[in-house]
Amino acid sequence: MNEYVLRTNLLTKRYKQQLALDNVDMSIRAGSIYGFIGQNGAGKSTLMKLVTGLAFQTSGSIELFGQSEEKALIEARHRIGVAIEQPALFPYMTAYENVEAHRIQRGIPGRECVAQALKLVGLGETGRKKARNFSLGMKQRLSLAVALLGDPEFLILDEPTNGLDPMGVVEMRELLRKLNRERGITILISSHILSELHQLATHYGIIHHGKLLEQLTADELQARCRTFLHIKVDAPERAAAVIERELDTNEFEVLENGAIRLYAHLERPGRVSSALAAHGLEIEQFMPMGEDLESYFTARIGGGAHE
Template sequence: MEYIIQTHQLTKRFTLEPVINQVSMNIKAGEIYGFLGPNGAGKTTIMKMLLNLVKPTSGEIKIQNQSIIATSYEYLRDIGSLIEYPIFYEELTAYKNLQLHCSYMGYKDMNHIKKVLDIVGLQQSEKKKVQEFSLGMRQRLAIARAIVTKPKILILDEPINGLDPIGIKEVRELLVMLKQQYGMTILISSHIVSEIESIADTIGVLNHGELIEEIPMHSLRNKTHSTVEMVVSDTTKAKQLLEEAFNANVQIIDGTTLHIQKAYEKPSTLTKHLVLNGVDVNEVETLHQSLEEYFVNRINGGKQNA
């Protein structure tokens, strides 16, 4: 398995207390890695360490099998990034800003600039000065600058900030396209689970500077569960019937309501079994645990049943 970004016990202290505490993360080549955590969890600090903007106190960083030290810089040619609030030459146009960026990155294909501006939805604004841009337009330009040189790796810190719902959808589609068509590896941070879950291949959950979970998305979906809620005429008898027949985990919520977990049969099968054995079923509903609920629980220290 090829990892393009790895950290081993990465730690950063600005005072005695670590801001980042022994984080070991592994990002596969060609995947979208979603970095999730509340504001202040340390996501930006880790991204800055990957880009050598902040030096680690201890631990190791390897990018494309190269160990990164304080003086490393050549590896940055293969990385596009958006960290915190993007800075531009305000008196210059969007096109000119990207042209300058390509020049100092040593990228020669200036014809690619117009294509990238079109991709991020700024084709009508390429001649407008950046000082006239809205927050959302600046964010689109920052994404354009990150991808214009066709880097192998994208590091994007909260890239949907300032975007409207249409813009957010377009960014999601753009990132998937960059992965599929260009094979880019993308590390994207957010504190909004719903904006990550639809595109990420792997999730890393960071809280208080510690990586509390790193898990493939397909495994994560298997860990979240559904609960079947039933309103029945006899909860005690229904509980006994379901546990004996299906080895289900059944809880009596009140005098008429059951919650059934780990029931691998369809709700219709459970209902039929109860009715055939003399229990009336008045209501049936499937309650799904969302990924957002799962992450909130993990960040708050809760345990999940697999």
């Protein structure tokens, strides 16, 4: 099995004078859930369309399942399920009839996959109910059922929780987690709900003005957003010794400017300050610091509304 489901190399897309994607190098490991984040117009949907063959790059290359040659790439795309834009749902058809219509259109053999896809997304018991009477959450799940036709190994989903109420968001999250865990499906998902991606993604990519600024794992992101006690004293070396000896921890670092970042005892700051003061240290600054996930992403992409 190839280690990477998707890799791009210097992927660029230009629309007349607008540079939508600028030399993007993206790597998505098999079995991961890749959270793709950026502002409106940052290039998320453009990249997804290039990967799925709905648009063509100006330059650069795409590799899917280890395949990059044009003919092999077309075959590799048959292993992808896509929900980038709302698929054409027929309002006077049932869930089954809608998915069956897409199966026929795509030339997927065997009707049994229709019932399987509907069951997976929790729409197996909707009976004769027409799509026009579905809630937004049901329509989103119906779109996902269409994407799951053909038993894909890689799902590409653009804002699958957009417009859902809190319960619908939770249901979609659990469904995607189940597909990833039980079926081993790799997922590329964009969302403007950063807290939701934090509960789902194993890897992240941050895009801004068509440039992929950063790729990192969930653990790396958590480490960068780690909360700490910021401490400034008159004698940082002596303070470090007190922290290590009296507070019994080495979870701290002394920065070049003499400030100390203490990652332990966050719930007991009084004990920390008392220990330092008891050894005659003059405390100049003492406060909890750190970024939450939204602050980190906003800082990296320069603020603004998210897609």
